[in-house]
Amino acid sequence: MKSSDQKPNQGDSRRDFLKKSSVITAVALTPGAAIKAAENNADERFAELFEKIPLKLTVNNKAYQTTVEPRVTLLDYLREELHLTGTKKGCDHGQCGACTVHVDGQRINACLSLAVMNEGKKITTIEGLANGDTLHPMQAAFIKHDGFQCGYCTPGQIMSAVACVREGHTNSRAEISEYMSGNICRCGAYPNIVDAIIEVKEGGQTV
Amino acid sequence: MINFQYLRTTTAKSAIALLVKDKNAKFLAGGTNLIDLMKRGVTAPEKLIDINHVPLKEIKQVGNKIHIGALASNTAVADHVLIKEKLPLLSWALQAGASAQLRNVATVGGNMMQRTRCGYFYDIEMPCNKRQSGTGCGAMEGFNRMHAIFGTSEQCIAVHPSDMCIALVALDAEVVLASTKGERKMLFKDFHRLAGDTPHLDNNLKADEMIIGLEIPINNLAKNYHYLKVRDRASYAFALVSVAAAFEIADNKIIDVRLAMGGVAHKPWRLTASELFLRGKEASLNNFEQAAQLAMKDAKGFGGNDFKLKLAPNTIIEALNLAKSKA
Numbered sequence A: 001m002k003s004s005d006q007k008p009n010q011g012d013s014r015r016d017f018l019k020k021s022s023v024i025t026a027v028a029l030t031p032g033a034a035i036k037a038a039e040n041n042a043d044e045r046f047a048e049l050f051e052k053i054p055l056k057l058t059v060n061n062k063a064y065q066t067t068v069e070p071r072v073t074l075l076d077y078l079r080e081e082l083h084l085t086g087t088k089k090g091c092d093h094g095q096c097g098a099c100t101v102h103v104d105g106q107r108i109n110a111c112l113s114l115a116v117m118n119e120g121k122k123i124t125t126i127e128g129l130a131n132g133d134t135l136h137p138m139q140a141a142f143i144k145h146d147g148f149q150c151g152y153c154t155p156g157q158i159m160s161a162v163a164c165v166r167e168g169h170t171n172s173r174a175e176i177s178e179y180m181s182g183n184i185c186r187c188g189a190y191p192n193i194v195d196a197i198i199e200v201k202e203g204g205q206t207v
Numbered sequence B: 001m002i003n004f005q006y007l008r009t010t011t012a013k014s015a016i017a018l019l020v021k022d023k024n025a026k027f028l029a030g031g032t033n034l035i036d037l038m039k040r041g042v043t044a045p046e047k048l049i050d051i052n053h054v055p056l057k058e059i060k061q062v063g064n065k066i067h068i069g070a071l072a073s074n075t076a077v078a079d080h081v082l083i084k085e086k087l088p089l090l091s092w093a094l095q096a097g098a099s100a101q102l103r104n105v106a107t108v109g110g111n112m113m114q115r116t117r118c119g120y121f122y123d124i125e126m127p128c129n130k131r132q133s134g135t136g137c138g139a140m141e142g143f144n145r146m147h148a149i150f151g152t153s154e155q156c157i158a159v160h161p162s163d164m165c166i167a168l169v170a171l172d173a174e175v176v177l178a179s180t181k182g183e184r185k186m187l188f189k190d191f192h193r194l195a196g197d198t199p200h201l202d203n204n205l206k207a208d209e210m211i212i213g214l215e216i217p218i219n220n221l222a223k224n225y226h227y228l229k230v231r232d233r234a235s236y237a238f239a240l241v242s243v244a245a246a247f248e249i250a251d252n253k254i255i256d257v258r259l260a261m262g263g264v265a266h267k268p269w270r271l272t273a274s275e276l277f278l279r280g281k282e283a284s285l286n287n288f289e290q291a292a293q294l295a296m297k298d299a300k301g302f303g304g305n306d307f308k309l310k311l312a313p314n315t316i317i318e319a320l321n322l323a324k325s326k327a
Helices: A014-020 A023-027 A032-039 A043-048 A074-081 A137-144 A154-167 A173-179 A190-203 B012-021 B034-039 B074-079 B081-086 B088-095 B100-105 B108-112 B164-170 B272-278 B285-295 B308-324
Strands: A053-059 A062-068 A100-103 A106-109 A122-124 B005-008 B025-028 B047-050 B059-062 B065-069 B174-179 B182-187 B210-217 B224-230 B241-250 B253-262
Touching: A062 A074, A074 A100, A100 A154, A106 A154, A106 B100, A137 A154, A137 A190, A154 A173, A154 A190, A154 B100, A173 A190, B012 B025, B012 B047, B012 B174, B012 B210, B059 B081, B065 B081, B074 B081, B074 B088, B074 B100, B074 B108, B081 B088, B088 B164, B088 B224, B088 B241, B108 B164, B108 B210, B164 B241, B164 B253, B224 B308, B241 B308, B253 B272, B253 B285, B253 B308, B272 B285, B285 B308
Parallel strands: A053 A122, B005 B047, B025 B047
Antiparallel strands: A053 A062, A100 A106, A100 A122, B059 B065, B065 B210, B174 B182, B174 B210, B224 B241, B241 B253
8 A cells, every 4th residue: 555645744835845946856756747848948837737726525514625636536635635544545446445435426436536526526435424423224234244354445345335225236145246346355254244235225224 | 646737628629629739638537547547657648638527428319329428427328228228238248347336437438448457558667569669568478368369469469458348349339529620420340449560559539539429229139138258256357258249039040140259359359250150040059159160260379368269259159148048
């Protein structure tokens, strides 16, 4: 796991920093476009490459207004900026599902979405599932059925499981397995995860 | 990830205008492949033009064709009542690809633009003619278990990764493309390319063009069809071999048949000779076996993928059997 998108200190803005520092120093750290822009003395364009983009979005019913570098993924934004570390970074390449969150009610991999692509959207993370101290039925069912061992994939599994029930893809164990296949559990808790999902589905509660 | 400029637009016209201004710009739709490639350093566009707000998500019937907007998500297409009823092969193929999370975000146009999953293409320390011209092909004599057996070139033996595209080539889809000069249509079978001497090119989309959508003729293939995907695990893996098969049968006689294969070539591989052989014949196991043998003409293994020479015909036969027994 690496947090290459993690940003340095929040003091001086990067734009100020770049304007103050010599172009030569910065060149070594910058993309091809910036080097070209620098050669052309296009200072504004050079600075633009590091410009943060305004972003408005709602996370767990709380509105946020901020600015963010375009390259920051939704996953890194949630974890590093909002400190909502319940959403996990597993593979960071859309292969494991540990970063599953809901965007406008649909489950997605937060690692393969840029934060800026989510302008105006409503995000729900694992932290937004419980109602105060009352666990969400899916959280309670995972505990009851021992749907985890190490727990690292669990937030993603639970977010995916809730979506799976809402989508109606819970008509058989095979269908559940198919529609949960985007969430990998290295401890192999799969049978218990399916049990938890079946219990929630059969419980008929609103999820 | 190397930083880039981010622009957002709401019309196809302005998206194309932004694209032609900068040859290092790329469109950003779902991003499920592009962002991954950017994280790995396989590609580093200087500018991303976010087209997610361009209104190209509609799925509708116009006359005897189904129109699908390029920005419709894979889930939206797979679950749409029109697609399930009239083009179920497409729905099945889509559901065989990726995971629910990825399908919610990945778009039709993005799916068509997917790059290969060849490990040498993805690993920037490795030689790859597709990623960097003239560096050689690591797969040719390396780990090539996932690689092509048809239409390969000296320079590249990578395979096209999509499931959706295998169904689309079988369904005689057309692609609608737009540029500053207006719109044009292209047969889906002509969209993707073989590697040849230009392995860096996956398709025939021009640098100033945008995929607007698909037009797919409604057919009589919605009863007897199957998309059979053989992979290393039961779900959420790329195909070793996949087969899209669909028939129109009357009194066990084949009136129309479509066959296409995935996981075997640099483009969706339509089995034209096998189709021609089967048309007008009885839908029998013997004929299926002969059709499968015809499909394997000119197939060539590279060591690690030799098993596909046997797996591919077996998958064709099984897909035809399953399509036949569906009704």
